[in-house]
Amino acid sequence: MGKRDRLSGNEAVAVAMRQINPDVVAAFPITPSTEVPQYFAAFANDGLVDTEFVPVESEHSAMSACIGAEAAGARTMTATSANGLAYMWEMLYIAASSRLPIVLAAVNRALSGPINIHNDHSDTMGARDSGWVQLYGETNQEAYDNFIMAVKIAEHPDVCLPVMDCYDGFITSHSVEVIELLDDQDVKNFVGEYKPKAYLNNPNGKVSMGPLDMPAYYFEHKRQQAEAMKNAKRVILEVSEEFYKLTGRKYGLFEEYKMEDAEVAIVLLNSTAGTAKAVVDELRSKGVKAGLIKIRVFRPFPVDEIVAALKGLKAVAVMDKADGFNGAGGPLFTDITSALYGKADVKVINYIYGLGGRDVRTDDIEVVYDELLKIAETGSVKSVYNYLGIKE
Amino acid sequence: MAFKLKEEALKPERLTGGHRMCAGCGAPVVVRAVLRALKAEDQAVICSATGCLEVSTFMYPYTAWNDSFIHSAFENAGATISGAEAAYKAMKKKGKLPADQTIKFIAFGGDGGTYDIGLQSLSGAMERGHDMVYVCYDNGAYMNTGIQRSSATPRFADTTTSPAGSSVPGKQQQRKDLTAIMAAHHLPYVAQTAPLGSKHGGFKDLHEKAEKAIYTEGACFLNVLAPCPRGWRYDTPKLLEMTDIAVDTCVWPLYEIVDGKLTLSYIPKEKKPVEEYLKAQGRFRHVFKKGNEWMIEEIQKEVDRTWEDLLNRNETK
Ligand SMILES: Cc1ncc(C[n+]2csc(CCOP(=O)(O)OP(=O)(O)O)c2C)c(N)n1
Ligand code: SF4
Ligand SMILES: [Mg+2]
Numbered sequence: 001m002g003k004r005d006r007l008s009g010n011e012a013v014a015v016a017m018r019q020i021n022p023d024v025v026a027a028f029p030i031t032p033s034t035e036v037p038q039y040f041a042a043f044a045n046d047g048l049v050d051t052e053f054v055p056v057e058s059e060h061s062a063m064s065a066c067i068g069a070e071a072a073g074a075r076t077m078t079a080t081s082a083n084g085l086a087y088m089w090e091m092l093y094i095a096a097s098s099r100l101p102i103v104l105a106a107v108n109r110a111l112s113g114p115i116n117i118h119n120d121h122s123d124t125m126g127a128r129d130s131g132w133v134q135l136y137g138e139t140n141q142e143a144y145d146n147f148i149m150a151v152k153i154a155e156h157p158d159v160c161l162p163v164m165d166c167y168d169g170f171i172t173s174h175s176v177e178v179i180e181l182l183d184d185q186d187v188k189n190f191v192g193e194y195k196p197k198a199y200l201n202n203p204n205g206k207v208s209m210g211p212l213d214m215p216a217y218y219f220e221h222k223r224q225q226a227e228a229m230k231n232a233k234r235v236i237l238e239v240s241e242e243f244y245k246l247t248g249r250k251y252g253l254f255e256e257y258k259m260e261d262a263e264v265a266i267v268l269l270n271s272t273a274g275t276a277k278a279v280v281d282e283l284r285s286k287g288v289k290a291g292l293i294k295i296r297v298f299r300p301f302p303v304d305e306i307v308a309a310l311k312g313l314k315a316v317a318v319m320d321k322a323d324g325f326n327g328a329g330g331p332l333f334t335d336i337t338s339a340l341y342g343k344a345d346v347k348v349i350n351y352i353y354g355l356g357g358r359d360v361r362t363d364d365i366e367v368v369y370d371e372l373l374k375i376a377e378t379g380s381v382k383s384v385y386n387y388l389g390i391k392e
Numbered sequence: 393m394a395f396k397l398k399e400e401a402l403k404p405e406r407l408t409g410g411h412r413m414c415a416g417c418g419a420p421v422v423v424r425a426v427l428r429a430l431k432a433e434d435q436a437v438i439c440s441a442t443g444c445l446e447v448s449t450f451m452y453p454y455t456a457w458n459d460s461f462i463h464s465a466f467e468n469a470g471a472t473i474s475g476a477e478a479a480y481k482a483m484k485k486k487g488k489l490p491a492d493q494t495i496k497f498i499a500f501g502g503d504g505g506t507y508d509i510g511l512q513s514l515s516g517a518m519e520r521g522h523d524m525v526y527v528c529y530d531n532g533a534y535m536n537t538g539i540q541r542s543s544a545t546p547r548f549a550d551t552t553t554s555p556a557g558s559s560v561p562g563k564q565q566q567r568k569d570l571t572a573i574m575a576a577h578h579l580p581y582v583a584q585t586a587p588l589g590s591k592h593g594g595f596k597d598l599h600e601k602a603e604k605a606i607y608t609e610g611a612c613f614l615n616v617l618a619p620c621p622r623g624w625r626y627d628t629p630k631l632l633e634m635t636d637i638a639v640d641t642c643v644w645p646l647y648e649i650v651d652g653k654l655t656l657s658y659i660p661k662e663k664k665p666v667e668e669y670l671k672a673q674g675r676f677r678h679v680f681k682k683g684n685e686w687m688i689e690e691i692q693k694e695v696d697r698t699w700e701d702l703l704n705r706n707e708t709k
């Protein structure tokens with residue numbers, strides 16, 4: 001049996017890392033993810049893990065060293081935020097296309113500029129098409145659970161892709177919650193041993209990795225990579241089911257909160273779901289049929305499942321904690337609306353909110369539901385692309 | 393260990409022929425010579441930065457590498473190989489690799505990937521002291537992208553981004569002294585070398601230095617002159633004439649620094665004038681134009697200064 005403990009999100013993820021006992025962790029400090037490598041360095045120097053901890057001189061080198069290590073046959077992990085993730089950008093693509101199952105704790109923070117240390121999702125949204133699986137979590141518990149599941153998802157032979165465990169900077173990373181920890185042995189059994197098919201340090205077989213790939217092959221390699229991302233959806237569900245059997249904690253592609261008979265709903269990511277749930281409860285107590293969808297798996301994007309969940313609703317608001325700078329809406333919004341296109345006729349509006357850590361409170365969320373109810377009543381949308389809580 | 397060319401030449405090549413580097417290119421010659429210093433029974437994991445070497449030796453689905461090989465990007469060979477080395481340590485610790493298996497970690501980078509864009513990654517890997525060797529094959533420009541200047545390009549050389557124009561005559565700056573920068577990392581072994589003609593002992597200097605770098609524990613660095621007939625514009629068969637004259641003019645001094653102690657590996661009896669190095673290469677043609685004598689003088693002055701400096705620091709007199 002596991003035990004309950006009071007931990008911050010970062011500490012919980014570092015504990016998961018200790019329990020996994022990876023071969024290599026290479027990381028560079030950046031707020032708010034810094035504590036993950038800090039806690040882990042302490043575990044390493046206190047002899048609690050067998051891991052080689054590589055304190056690199058930059059995030060570009062962190063991801064490069066992770067690539068070298070994972071390619072060499074080591075289970076490898078790292079953590080970063082914002083500018084650190086942006087600095088890794090080139091290597092994120094190379095990790096994914098090299099099919100290296102690296103796990104990264106992506107502690108969401110606003111991307112410069114202007115420089116800002118607080119939470120939004122502009123960092124991981126910038127990496128959404130890098131070929132990494134992206135899991136998002138609301139609470140410390142989810143950040144911890146997703147991190148453990150990430151290892152198994154990444155290393156599955158039908159996937160072999162790197163995974164980001166995304167959770168909100170400060171709100172999740174630094175606030176302390178009571179969470180349920182698995183036994184060390186259970187984590188060990190759950191993730192199993194890393195057994196790559198081909199690896200550099202293999203004493204019985206040499207391999208060359210990272211070729212120059214000409215037009216005769218590059219396209220097929222990309223096609224295989226796309227297939228792996230499609231496979232990831234099934235594998236995520238299988239791994240989540242196995243995790244449920246072990247812990248009793250159920251995870252899907254997204255969480256549906258009071259959606260059974262909902263007429264209006266908000267779709268969003270991460271910690272704001274907690275605030276939104278409180279508003280849903282409040283509205284429900286008044287007889288309003290409000291619901292909420294919290295996306296857990298953003299890459300691969302659960303297109304058909306989202307359509308099924310939103311079909312028949314009178315109005316939906318997608319809340320993006322990152323702008324799209326495309327003149328049309330945020331990244332979650334454009335993905336959801338393109339999923340719905342031709343499959344369901346639902347009125348969808350977009351709110352950009354919380355950029356750079358701007359607080360979002362229950363009364364802000366109420367504004368969104370009010371707007372949805374108006375649309376449900378009148379059938380007309382005044383404005384699609386909106387900003388919530390901004391000083392105009 | 394004494395260098396016996398005949399014996400060494402019998403070892404199977406770890407970089408096979410059939411790759412696509414130009415005829416007369418110095419880089420594959422350097423790579424083969426370095427890898428020949430590996431004990432036959434030792435496995436190697438090799439990394440290359442993006443550049444001529446990488447794109448010509450590993451074009452999917454063919455690899456010229458007989459050892460495990462990884463390329464990930466241009467600026468990160470130091471970090472990439474350091475990750476593989478960390479993996480080796482961890483896998484050994486956990487018993488995932490046979491205890492008696494030795495793997496050596498060697499990274500190759502061109503001057504662009506080493507002096508310039510990869511300097512930070514290299515510095516980090518060296519400072520952390522991974523058990524690895526980083527080999528820079530210095531051909532003095534970004535050859536793969538079409539001969540652009542790097543911080544290793546010699547002063548006044550004509551490159552496509554420092555062209556010998558009518559108002560600016562080629563590259564204006566001195567070369568960066570990367571070997572000295574590496575020595576300032578307090579590494580156990582740093583050396584500057586080149587594949588040479590038989591009058592300079594052929595591949596002896598390069599072989600012995602590679603062997604020391606590979607079998608000295610910790611992070612070691614080799615800077616190896618690797619002429620490029622396209623970029624330097626000399627006759628393809630003259631590779632070793634180029635390195636010989638670079639050494640005889642002291643444009644490319646041979647030395648090693650062991651635990652901070654500098655030893656010159658070769659002191660020419662009579663230092664040849666720098667013109668002899670310059671005149672063999674088309675990239676310096678403009679310095680011989682009438683009125684440009686001052687350029688040759690400046691180059692000579694700089695060579696004299698660095699050579700004097702090395703003579704003064706030479707601890708094995
Ligand atoms: C980040 C990045 N910037 C630029 C390039 C383009 N590029 C590839 S190889 C190269 C030059 C390589 O020069 P060098 O390291 O000296 O090796 P050489 O080709 O001379 O052997 C450049 C500029 C790249 N691949 N990646
Ligand atoms: S361009 Fe120069 S460095 Fe590149 S392969 Fe040809 S000779 Fe070698
Ligand atoms: Mg070069």
